[in-house]
Amino acid sequence: QVQLVESGGGVVQPGRSLRLSCAASGFTFSNYGIHWVRQAPGKGLQWVAVSWTDGSTRYYADSVKGRFIVSRDNSKNTLYLQMDLLRADDTAVYYCARVGGNFLAFDFWGQGTLVTVSS
């Protein structure tokens, strides 16, 4: 069965860095675009970034562009999110989500990992 498992969250000070991972199983990882979506405590969903199949096509929300980098290792079935210059407003649960094979929507989600930016 399709599984996405995020890891790497934790408490980090403002201005520091953190790297999240999303380990995939149950499908051919290299055939799917995978996105990061975040949700601040008590708030709505915010799209963050995407890495399409070969990893060279990547896009970012304006709020993280220049600070976050999304990458993937298709040999390890893993997506990453390198987060630099973290700010308090980056505090959120970060989900990775798979794009459906034949449609542009998120058909599977991970359980999320919490990132807290605080001094």
Add this chain to the structure above:
Amino acid sequence: DIQVTQSPSSLSASVGDRVTITCRASQSISTFLNWYHQEPGKAPKLLIYSASTLQSGVPSRFSGTGSGTDFTLTISGLQPEDFGTYYCQQSSTTLWTFGQGTKVEVK
């Protein structure tokens, strides 16, 4: 970026009620509009994609309509497991965006 605006932001309803949530895009997105349901503490779940196609396994009481800038999610006969927050999301451009959410609460 394309903005998507949901209304209402919250509503109260009873089991068995018909519930309608709307989503409006800031420019035409054809039918690149999806709907999700999220329960507290859980990841969102896809209900409808491409404006009107029911995701596999989703009950037929859920339906979606619309194209261009105006979209609607309808729940025909609200069930206890349907309470929670609903989000629309556009996938028309390279940068995807979500609506702000509609919280459906028990009346």
